[in-house]
Amino acid sequence: MTSRSSSQSSKASKRWSRRQFLARLTSSAGVVVFGVPSFIAGTCHPSPRPNSSNSNDNTNAGQSRESVEEPVPGREPVLTEQTMQEPGVGPEPQASDGGLQEVLLREPTPEIPSKQEPFPEPQRCALTEDNIEGPYYRENAPWKTRLGEANEPGVPLRISGVVMDASCQPIPDAIVDVWQANNKGSYDNDGQNDPPNQAFHMRGRMKTNAKGEYAYDTVVPGRYLNGDTYRPSHIHYKVYAPGYQTLTTQLYFAGDPYIKGDAFVRPSLVITLKGANQSQTGEFSIVLSKKA
Numbered sequence: 470m471t472s473r474s475s476s477q478s479s480k481a482s483k484r485w486s487r488r489q490f491l492a493r494l495t496s497s498a499g500v501v502v503f504g505v506p507s508f509i510a511g512t513c514h515p516s517p518r519p520n521s522s523n524s525n526d527n528t529n530a531g532q533s534r535e536s537v538e539e540p541v542p543g544r545e546p547v548l549t550e551q552t553m554q555e556p557g558v559g560p561e562p563q564a565s566d567g568g569l570q571e572v573l574l575r576e577p578t579p580e581i582p583s584k585q586e587p588f589p590e591p592q593r594c595a596l597t598e599d600n601i602e603g604p605y606y607r608e609n610a611p612w613k614t615r616l617g618e619a620n621e622p623g624v625p626l627r628i629s630g631v632v633m634d635a636s637c638q639p640i641p642d643a644i645v646d647v648w649q650a651n652n653k654g655s656y657d658n659d660g661q662n663d664p665p666n667q668a669f670h671m672r673g674r675m676k677t678n679a680k681g682e683y684a685y686d687t688v689v690p691g692r693y694l695n696g697d698t699y700r701p702s703h704i705h706y707k708v709y710a711p712g713y714q715t716l717t718t719q720l721y722f723a724g725d726p727y728i729k730g731d732a733f734v735r736p737s738l739v740i741t742l743k744g745a746n747q748s749q750t751g752e753f754s755i756v757l758s759k760k761a
């Protein structure tokens with residue numbers, strides 16, 4: 470080996486160390502290198518491997534970058550993309566000899582976000598649809614949870630439910646005001662009971678408890694003619710709560726043959742009763758909208 474080739478080898482060794490160092494820095498998270506030629510700092514493509522048996526083999530460059538080459542004793546390890554991208558692989562970087570004007574700005578190492586529990590989505594309850602009030606509402610119904618008489622004719626029916634807000638939170642002390650026809654389809658103020666029944670027959674108001682629950686006992690309402698067709702069996706509701714919009718709606722029962730031809734029924738207001746003809750139960754929960 471001549472002195473010139475020895476000098477070139479030494480310089481090459483120094484270049485490799487510098488490139489290697491810069492490559493390691495640019496491949497490390499949070500390190501930005503300024504003033505470095507892009508072919509070194511940006512692409513991290515090493516020069517052809519010294520003593521390579523095929524230094525012009527550019528077609529295999531991609532393959533060589535994809536693999537990790539085994540270090541050869543006495544030879545500088547060849548940098549590959551994989552070794553550059555994997556911290557801790559390859560020799561430790563050496564201090565710069567000042568041959569290049571480098572400004573290194575070390576940014577704070579970004580923290581790897583720890584696995585966090587997903588923030589619970591607010592539970593949403595669909596607002597109860599409103600429905601027509603009709604002509605038979607009477608104000609100031611008494612506070613009671615049995616709408617009819619103790620021996621009221623008809624199929625006994627118990628309705629229960631929860632009054633809540635759109636976040637599915639119960640609303641205590643909400644007022645549930647209900648009214649309905651008797652089992653013959655007659656309201657106490659529809660002209661067939663004149664003067665109107667002062668006992669507010671088949672009507673009542675109640676308040677929800679601390680869990681937003683309400684319940685009342687009645688009988689399955691009879692149908693009545695509305696023009697030339699019967700309205701399906703139904704119970705009227707008005708629901709009040711401070712801070713919420715008053716809801717006027719109706720409750721219908723699945724299986725009623727007159728539901729299909731009724732212009733006012735909404736599917737969301739139809740419930741399925743349980744039980745036999747001797748006694749039936751149903752659940753009807755109500756979701757109120759907060760006042761703006």
Ligand SMILES: [Fe+2]
Binds near residue numbers: 603650
């Ligand atoms: Fe009605």
